[in-house]
Amino acid sequence: MAKSDIVLSDGTEVSFDLSKVTQKEYVESKKRNQPDADEMALISRVSGLSVEKLESLTREDYQRVFWGYFVKNNAFVNPHLASESTN
Numbered sequence: 001m002a003k004s005d006i007v008l009s010d011g012t013e014v015s016f017d018l019s020k021v022t023q024k025e026y027v028e029s030k031k032r033n034q035p036d037a038d039e040m041a042l043i044s045r046v047s048g049l050s051v052e053k054l055e056s057l058t059r060e061d062y063q064r065v066f067w068g069y070f071v072k073n074n075a076f077v078n079p080h081l082a083s084e085s086t087n
Helices: 023-029 037-045 051-056 061-076 077-085
Strands: none
Touching: 023 037, 037 051, 037 061
16 A cells, blocks of 8 residues: 555545646646636545535645645656655
8 A cells, every 4th residue: 555645643644646636636736826626626626635624624634635635746857855754
């Protein structure tokens, strides 16, 4: 089994599957005026967590998910990020 990318405070292990994001979606996700619902849907798809689960997370856990996705996504550009812990 693959190592999880992050672990939430309740012990839920999350791995991000970046193959679930198209280039168009990636570009759209970087725009400042992106609707929150679009961001939530994208993070839900790559994390495997439902939108409802994401919305019910504590602020701290949501930040773990958001930054975990950010770090993994940017590890393609900077491989040194891949070795940094997001837990």
